[in-house]
Amino acid sequence: TAIAPFVPGFHDRNFNDQRWRVLVRYAQASDHWILVAQRADTRYLLADSIVMESVLAVVVSLPVAALFIWVIVGHGLRLLARLASQLRHKKAADLSPLDLDNPPEELAVIVAAVNALLNRLARSFARERRLTADAAHELRTPIAALKIHLHNLAGKLPPGDPTLAQLQAEATRLEHLIAQILLLYRMEPEHYRATMEVLDLTEIARQTVANRYAEFESKEQDVHFEGHSQPILGDRFAIATLVENLVANASRYTPNGGRIAVATSATAERVILEISDSGPGMAESERERVFDRFYRIGGDRNPASGSGLGLSIVKLIAEQHHATIRLGASPFGSGLSVCVEFPLSEEPPVAAPNGSA
Known part of the structure; x- marks a missing residue:
């Protein structure tokens, strides 16, 4: 008795108390029917084995891939972390350029932009300090002349004149302010050794x-x-x-x-x-x-x-x-x-x- 009908194609048949998967083909050259059969339980075991081997390969490769990615990304971000550390530890008055050895091209653009910004800020602050110091220095001469004129004026006014006293106090205060500005400029770390x-x-x-x-x-x-x-x-x-x-x-x-x-x-x-x-x-x-x-x-x-x-x-x-x-x-x-x-x-x-x- 044939395990399956002579109809080309796949068939699922019961034979000898087992379930079979049967492939039927007709060979015209030899005028024969060819039947290839496999038990269904064997097919399922083979399929389970293939699935388990595939899943096991993925499970084993995931940690390896994750470690590999972590190493590559960590190496790529190492210089970025150094850049962030330098910026984080910079003091408010420190406008010196960032120093990174051979940064990658992508990071070099950021470093160059930050250094250019720091350079512009340093030049701006330097101009401000020079302007303040120069202005204070130049004002010392007219203030001294003003105090001389006030001294001369005091001889022409009655003692204790309130207006003259206020002018003298303001001139002294202005002289003190100029002296303090010059002292502050001198005490800046970049100027004072x-x-x-x-x-x-x-x-x-x-x-x-x-x-x-x-x-x-x-x-x-x-x-x-x-x-x-x-x-x-x-x-x-x-x-x-x-x-x-x-x-x-x-x-x-x-x-x-x-x-x-x-x-x-x-x-x-x-x-x-x-x-x-x-x-x-x-x-x-x-x-x-x-x-x-x-x-x-x-x-x-x-x-x-x-x-x-x-x-x-x-x-x-x-x-x-x-x-x-x-x-x-x-x-x-x-x-x-x-x-x-x-x-x-x-x-x-x-x-x-x-x-x-």
Whole structure:
């Protein structure tokens, strides 16, 4: 009995208690029918085997492919990560070009564009600083001439003339502003080459207070100084400027008959300069803004306000010496306390030239 009818094509037939897949063909050359049969269960096992081998190959190749892709992409993004790291760690005043060795063509375009932007910013800031410094320098001569004319005018007016007194005060304030602008320009890191040495912060503070004694006396201010030798690593001119600005601020904002305290001390890791006054003080909301250039509490309405640059210079010098500044309440009940904390130096201080700071 034939397993399938003699009809060309595929047939599914039951034969001998088994299910068969049968292919029927007619061979004209030999005038024979050809029947090829395979059990269905064998076909299913073969199909399952093929599927499992295919799936297993995909499962094994996926982690390998993922690792391969991760290595290639990671290598391609490595320079991009370096670029991001350089940008992330750049300080606000650092406008130097980015430095990447042999970046790929796609990244080189970005690096070139960023460096061009940094270069334009650097030139713009440099022009601004030069303009400010040149203008301040050129204004010194007319201000000096103005003060001479005011001095001559004073001889022709009655003593205590209020208009003349106001003009003299404004001329002095303008002269101070110009001096502070020039000092700020000079203290910029790209212009000032600091000479670091071990200094006695206490001696510099003591000399600064002594130099301003006439001003304290004219305002009948009670100045208390306390401190022992405290060595720090710093530039003599810069540290003297920092102390001078803080002491001048304390005197300016302290009323006649007020109190000022200047003290130096040390902890296990820091040397502390603290200057307190009995002036009006400032609100906590103002304590961050006072370091902004030309910011003055009360603005032009405050007759005691300075140039608005003193604390900006102090902050700049403190940053150059890795020092921190804290503003707080004065121990006198009213006023401001300024603490500048310097890293500790264990070497003995170098004496100031000619015994002065």
